[in-house]
Amino acid sequence: MNSQLRSVEPLEPLLSVRNLRLTFRYGFGGWFGNRRHVHAVDGVSFDVARGEVLGIVGESSSGKSSVAKSILNIHPPSSGQVVFDGEDLDTLSSHEWRDMRREIQYVFQDPLGALDPRMTVLDQVIEPLTIHSIGNTIERRRQAHDLLGAVGLMTESHGKYPHELSGGQRQRVVLARALILKPRLLICDEPVSALDVSIQAQVIQLLEELKKTFDLSIVFISHDLSLIRYFCDTMVVMYLGRIVESGSTAEIFANPRHPYTQALISAIPVAEPGLKHDVIALQGEPPNPFNPPTGCHFHPRCRLQETICRSVYPDLEPVDGSALRVACHVVTSRHQDQ
């Protein structure tokens, strides 16, 4: 990539996702029944500003990871546009993609699965540099050594293999491996879910430091709302492949508008026994993505549902003239009445 030739306006978001769709086909078709489709991601749009942390939150099968994987072309999007730093990722050739992956790195939930069991810690971190032919052997070793220090792994663990490390240390190696190429965007998919509580806090604190040191923008995927609130500047709430609410984290937590967001926030157990908070109990289970409800996907569990909710899917619309956007007929009509 040639960064000198690109003219970039400073206010332009680093990553801009427009109307992203990801559809998986299943079934065989013909004699074996109809071939059917499941919409894992169904028209999702959001921006990640430079230096910002965007949280994607939702329950299992809401499509949070699918969004991340389509951004990186691991699952090529079925339609929609992903623009990274002014460049449309859809137009990239596979050769160009290889360069682009230096800019966008992915951190997976399970660090043991993301590391090569037969490579030492230092070699794991050197490998990306070798793949992208950066520097010579000595420089690569020095860079990897420095970065491992920055993520808090001392020299004595550099010769170890992944199985000899604890969960927290493994996740540090994964972070070092992702950061060695000096990416501008880091996509973290449930980076601490597999870790113990006391180790989670260490890794989150490390992520905060690394974000400052490396001037990163981060897409942070989690089902843990307390972490999202702590770490993210803006957030989107997903339900069955669509965004139901998006806006600044502080604003959404102070005043969640969408009934699903409200229920989600109220359902989190708070470690404060005296604190009484009303849990909005949701009826039923998250729907089956293979057979989503008509209209608004959330309506069978919603306490505000009206007739229109059963037939028409609501658009994501701004409320209160702010950056907050909600996809709910009831909330937006209430807002218009005022």
Added chain:
Amino acid sequence: MSTILDFIDLKVAFGPSQPLALPVVHGVDFSVEAGEIMGLVGESGSGKSVTCLAALNLAGPQAHISGKVRFDGKNLVTLPEREMSKLRGRELAMIFQDPMSSLNPVKTLRSQMFEAIKLNNPAFLNARRRALTAEAIRLLEEVGIPEPITRLSAYPHQLSGGMSQRAMIAMMLAGSPTLLIADEPTTALDVTIQAQILRLLRGLSDERGMAIILITHDLGVIAETCDRVAVMYCGRIVEIGDVASVFSSPAHPYTRGLLKSRPRLDQGDLQLTPIGGTVPSPYDLPSGCAFAPRCSKVSETCAEAVPPFNIADDRGVACFHPVEAAETDDAEGAAQ
């Protein structure tokens, strides 16, 4: 209140023979009263599950158990397997983290419910299908499964995670046990479903007077569901007490560290203070207090001896330098 289950100096070690066995639970003392939910909280490897499995004699042939677990005048540790299997399911029940792997994938919910009812409730041993169906439906309704009649024909893969956990709870209820051990029952579930299951457990405890031991790593779950809590670290209980007092004035530095290392929903701007270091391996435990290498209040005594477990006014703590109540509100700086 009457004591249902009483753990007295329970020790568990794993290995082919007693001298070679690796100790993982180093003497656990606590009791569970009727109608209360006792929370066991700790990180992975702290021995919370092993303690409970040992009580039910489910820890496997390699486990060497000593100490006592008193239930209904009997010591469960020395109870013969024949006697034990009569208690399991009927008096003492257990549910696990992953309901999918506890259910038989090739049998319908009906046949699994019938089996549980026949085994655990002597009244239904030779019952007819109609009576069994009625009982199965009653149990499924009690745990809040919608349309229980149609659900009976479902196979486990047709049930969602929350639904399977409810089905497991229904099977457990078939024997009307006096004690339920729930081992991370909601960890595999989404938050909205977790809230439903926890409410169900709370209801069972309140309405049936069932005692519940709830094993979890989530302090939020403890705070919202449990009456009392025992915090475990490296095979020992480090702090025990009723939930309100442990959370408002944690006495053990580990408990305090755990509470500070979780972001709080109600205090978004609060800075996280993680506990440094990692949980030591059971092969390489520090000689004195197991938490000493990670502790901010560590002194020489901590490395020399294991702190005794002091119980006063229903609060117990195993620490040479417990955090005083007044100190909790002070700045963290004093401790570091």
